[in-house]
Amino acid sequence: MDVAATLSTAGTSPGFLHRVTIDLGERSYAIDIGAEVLGDPGTWAGLPRAATAAIVTNDVVAPLYLSRLRSALAPHFPRVLDIVLPDGEAHKDWPTLNRIFDALLTHACDRKTVLFALGGGVIGDMTGFAAACYQRGVPFVQVPTTLLAQVDSSVGGKTAINHPLGKNMIGAFYQPLRVVCDLATLATLPAREFSAGLAEVIKYGPIADPAFLDWVEDRMEALRAREPSALAYAVRRSCEIKAAVVGQDERESGLRAILNFGHTFGHAIEAGLGYGAWLHGEAVGCGMVMAATLSQRLGRVSADYVQRLTRLIAAAGLPTRAPRLADDNAARYLALMRVDKKAEAGAIRFIVVDEQGHAELCPVPDAVVAEVIDACCV
Amino acid sequence: MDVAATLSTAGTSPGFLHRVTIDLGERSYAIDIGAEVLGDPGTWAGLPRAATAAIVTNDVVAPLYLSRLRSALAPHFPRVLDIVLPDGEAHKDWPTLNRIFDALLTHACDRKTVLFALGGGVIGDMTGFAAACYQRGVPFVQVPTTLLAQVDSSVGGKTAINHPLGKNMIGAFYQPLRVVCDLATLATLPAREFSAGLAEVIKYGPIADPAFLDWVEDRMEALRAREPSALAYAVRRSCEIKAAVVGQDERESGLRAILNFGHTFGHAIEAGLGYGAWLHGEAVGCGMVMAATLSQRLGRVSADYVQRLTRLIAAAGLPTRAPRLADDNAARYLALMRVDKKAEAGAIRFIVVDEQGHAELCPVPDAVVAEVIDACCV
The missing domain is CATH 3.40.50.1970 (Rossmann fold)
Incomplete structure (x- = not known):
């Protein structure tokens, strides 16, 4: 849709x-x-x-x-x-x-x-x-x-x-x-929390609105300087996109899951480090880098797109390299993601994007996910 | 309605x-x-x-x-x-x-x-x-x-x-x-729990269906003997009445509250004695005697009707005299009822009935309620 x-x-x-x-x-x-x-x-x-x-x-x-x-x-x-x-x-x-x-x-x-x-x-x-x-x-x-x-x-x-x-x-x-x-x-708002909020602003571009992704890139400095007109538009446009998605799927039977771009990896980071160690937005920022990398492995976006998104997330003041959670790191991530609410019958599902602002929920084999985890962790 | x-x-x-x-x-x-x-x-x-x-x-x-x-x-x-x-x-x-x-x-x-x-x-x-x-x-x-x-x-x-x-x-x-x-x-089902269930069966007559009240009176012996045909009809008619009420008011913005006949007093008994001392149905049975007595004080039913309902509740094996909860007994009841979900802006509201199977939610002055408590307690 x-x-x-x-x-x-x-x-x-x-x-x-x-x-x-x-x-x-x-x-x-x-x-x-x-x-x-x-x-x-x-x-x-x-x-x-x-x-x-x-x-x-x-x-x-x-x-x-x-x-x-x-x-x-x-x-x-x-x-x-x-x-x-x-x-x-x-x-x-x-x-x-x-x-x-x-x-x-x-x-x-x-x-x-x-x-x-x-x-x-x-x-x-x-x-x-x-x-x-x-x-x-x-x-x-x-x-x-x-x-x-x-x-x-x-x-x-x-x-x-x-x-x-x-x-x-x-x-x-x-x-x-x-x-x-x-x-x-x-x-x-403390700078760290402000950056965490920018993660969710950034999210709306890849999943729904390439022009908004461009705008956020252009205005990142103004946003971080908390320029009122930039803030007003960022909040308004984010709410417009979210309202359009939720209006079509209030209880997340399908479309609404796209708002979870970056969140499956992000939730694993939060749970794995203990809630509160990273802010939710920090985990989502890093999780979007991982989800973009996954989208690239699945042939949906280019390496350039992943780099562009990674640079933007870094420019927002957010981490882009995922933490190691255990010696058997990928297995730990996978175990944490298996309890994700999007999982179904044991299969973890991820939001993947293309470069035109479309997103969808996809089951992905564990081996592919493990590769992405290895590639994205410090 | x-x-x-x-x-x-x-x-x-x-x-x-x-x-x-x-x-x-x-x-x-x-x-x-x-x-x-x-x-x-x-x-x-x-x-x-x-x-x-x-x-x-x-x-x-x-x-x-x-x-x-x-x-x-x-x-x-x-x-x-x-x-x-x-x-x-x-x-x-x-x-x-x-x-x-x-x-x-x-x-x-x-x-x-x-x-x-x-x-x-x-x-x-x-x-x-x-x-x-x-x-x-x-x-x-x-x-x-x-x-x-x-x-x-x-x-x-x-x-x-x-x-x-x-x-x-x-x-x-x-x-x-x-x-x-x-x-x-x-x-x-143990006899005590069966009797507790009969309290809710009895309830449907006064609030919605005088003919069902007659039927329950006629068949109380068969019900307590757990005669299959009597059970089948009691369950079916109770569900029909409940379905009709809930279908008109799923979230209890009005009509549905009538299903709580006897429950405001009953909840106070349960909370005052400690949950589990009396079964819910026992408290509701006794609460219906109190609610019928209240209906009589408000001129909606006769003393005969209260006696008839009291006899039926006793015949079901349920208590009909309310327990004393404290030295300042009426005050204790009132305090417990003030947290009832039907209360609004501090006023306790009760379901009262007439003899034609109509029920409604009514705020009642504390003094009147206190008289009913005094009259109904052992």
């Missing part, structure tokens, strides 16, 4: 307060993109009435934005609670998720309570999953404060926690009421 | 291998009712292809039916796993749920894996919730082996685990592929 063909062709000028709509029937919602919008009470008009809003955030984001969001929500909700979790992928687990349930139940929150996920991908995934499960489902709003969350994880309704035996293995497809991307929050 | 009017009017003759369909658009499914069907490979034809079937059951049901179900599934699935959990409501918690995830991940089960819930309400609720969450959703089949599960909990897609601060507080609406009620399994 040609995703690019289904995209709107709105020009490349940055649009403050741009709205991207994700079309999922009665579960459709808006992704609102703007600067300094999080602290504006007007941003939060039109949400369902409820006795309580509960902001879920972490101890790094809370000092920066919590009081601003709380004040902006106060005119709309009689009670605004906050639930501050420890920061980091290492805490994306059941005990931490349960702190959300404990807080909601201790405060007798009913099933109209609206949860707000204020933070990066981990907060968004956990808050979304908590919303999916609390009293069998309460509404929630994504307020992503990292680049990765704004361009990828907050959009599309994938929620989850990790299990010791696999990343994001316990979760739900559960859509938010709304996503609000405040570009101003990106100014406070 | 008049549920009875939407029901099919198929006569009262027992139908072996009767099929009740629950109409939920693309999530529609069949409830198949028969005797000795669980061990027949033909019963399991037509399910989706998958590499693995995983039977989740408990240590009481496993010795009775696990090997029979495993043999019947073997022609359909290359691999049949079993996951045997400890029995009882006290284990309807996260650590036990996680044993399902551990087993599925240890055996590298992919997201086409079909889970089979073989057991009562606890197994059905936990297996359904595990299916809702594992890799963000895998298909599952309900194989209820208790009366309570056959007439109520296996139908309609409510899944959950308990939280120390409230029953069924963490869960999902997630529909099975199919429900298979094998009436033969009811022969091995």
Whole structure:
């Protein structure tokens, strides 16, 4: 399926307060993109009435934005609670998720309570999953404060926690009421996390839009300098592509898997090193080099294309050489990838790309994968 | 809304291998009712292809039916796993749920894996919730082996685990592929559990079908003697009523709450005594006496009706006097009920009935509820 063909062709000028709509029937919602919008009470008009809003955030984001969001929500909700979790992928687990349930139940929150996920991908995934499960489902709003969350994880309704035996293995497809991307929050993002977010921006070019790949290459310096117009377009275009894909395949029965380009290798890196050692975006950056190398072995892209993508990933400040995970390194990678959610009947499947912006899910023989691992590891 | 009017009017003759369909658009499914069907490979034809079937059951049901179900599934699935959990409501918690995830991940089960819930309400609720969450959703089949599960909990897609601060507080609406009620399994059910199931059978009369209430009264002796034709009709009519209600309101935005007649009081009893002290059906039986008494205080039913229902609940072998939970007994009940999922903005809401088979959700002042508690407690 040609995703690019289904995209709107709105020009490349940055649009403050741009709205991207994700079309999922009665579960459709808006992704609102703007600067300094999080602290504006007007941003939060039109949400369902409820006795309580509960902001879920972490101890790094809370000092920066919590009081601003709380004040902006106060005119709309009689009670605004906050639930501050420890920061980091290492805490994306059941005990931490349960702190959300404990807080909601201790405060007798009913099933109209609206949860707000204020933070990066981990907060968004956990808050979304908590919303999916609390009293069998309460509404929630994504307020992503990292680049990765704004361009990828907050959009599309994938929620989850990790299990010791696999990343994001316990979760739900559960859509938010709304996503609000405040570009101003990106100014406070540490460089390493910003680069991690660029991995997901880069991803959209190879899988769906060669012109966007060109644009990202041209504007990488402006992006890393966090130039507002560059950020605005990167977030908007990423959300447009993601919305087009998710709108066609909400529950990943097919097409949606292309958004996992680089992720099968990336998940193995994250699990193999222990969650949190590499950031998710770092693992995905490196994983895209591996997936491009695999695409080349399968005759779908040239060596030049692999080099071009590798240079771009390096220019984003991301690792391009994969870590060794064990003495029997390829076997370890393969074992970790066999629990990937795309695996079926024991066969690992990979997203491979061509140079025209098409991607597809492919089972690949272990021997070919092992060669790629050997070629890409330090 | 008049549920009875939407029901099919198929006569009262027992139908072996009767099929009740629950109409939920693309999530529609069949409830198949028969005797000795669980061990027949033909019963399991037509399910989706998958590499693995995983039977989740408990240590009481496993010795009775696990090997029979495993043999019947073997022609359909290359691999049949079993996951045997400890029995009882006290284990309807996260650590036990996680044993399902551990087993599925240890055996590298992919997201086409079909889970089979073989057991009562606890197994059905936990297996359904595990299916809702594992890799963000895998298909599952309900194989209820208790009366309570056959007439109520296996139908309609409510899944959950308990939280120390409230029953069924963490869960999902997630529909099975199919429900298979094998009436033969009811022969091995302990008397106390059988009576608990009768509470949910009794429930359908007051909320939707006065003629069914008459029938249950007439046939209570035959039911308790587990006469096959009486069982077949009780299961079938209960499923028909439940299917009609759920088909109109899958996610309990309104009508579906009527299925909770007696449950608000019942949940307080269960939580107040500690989960597992009373069976769920016992608490619901006693809760219906309380809810009927409340309906009388509100002028909706006569004292005769309350007595009639009380006698029927007693005849089913269920408690009709509520336990004292604390020195400040009514306050304790009220505090426990305030976390009920039907509560909204701190107001507890109750299902009240009239004598014509209509039920509705009503907020009730605490003082009135406290009087009912005082009147109904030992």
